[in-house]
Amino acid sequence: MKLLVTIVQDQDVSSLLEALTEGDFRATKLASTGGFLRTGNTTLLIGVEDERLDSVLNVIKRTCKTREQGDPSPTIPFSRGGLGVKLEKISVGGATVFSVDVERFEKI
Ligand code: 2BA
Numbered sequence: 001m002k003l004l005v006t007i008v009q010d011q012d013v014s015s016l017l018e019a020l021t022e023g024d025f026r027a028t029k030l031a032s033t034g035g036f037l038r039t040g041n042t043t044l045l046i047g048v049e050d051e052r053l054d055s056v057l058n059v060i061k062r063t064c065k066t067r068e069q070g071d072p073s074p075t076i077p078f079s080r081g082g083l084g085v086k087l088e089k090i091s092v093g094g095a096t097v098f099s100v101d102v103e104r105f106e107k108i
Helices: 010-022 050-063
Strands: 002-008 026-033 040-048 067-069 090-092 095-101
Touching: 002 010, 002 050, 010 026, 010 040, 010 050, 040 050, 050 095
Parallel strands: none
Antiparallel strands: 002 040, 002 095, 026 040, 067 090
8 A cells, every 4th residue: 555645736636636536535635835935735645555556646647737836935035036036937736746655554
């Protein structure tokens, strides 16, 4: 079994959870914040049997979109680029997925 720590943009969460549920996958949704942009995103914990890994990755690929986002750092004093400097647009997503081997899984 694998645990997929899956970071997605908030805009994609609803359709991703719908597609996961339709595919009979289980997920837990956590609110998170990106360390670079410092804006909200969502982390889903998805436990999946090894033989269904490709299938769940396809659902994530199909559902999560790449978007351009501005760097908000000018609002943070003395951060990258300094005050008032407009930085370039950044490409975010579709999804960042960490696949971790699950040593043991129990529902009690
Ligand atoms: P953020 O850390 O807010 O990063 C948002 C986007 O900013 C990233 O999109 C990437 O395009 C850019 N970015 C991040 N760090 C950068 C840096 N040091 N220099 C230049 N550009 C940088 P994604 O790569 O699609 O990442 C989306 C979100 O996924 C991240 O939000 C973060 O929450 C998470 N993430 C990505 N890689 C990670 C990692 N290695 N470890 C933990 N979380 C990660």
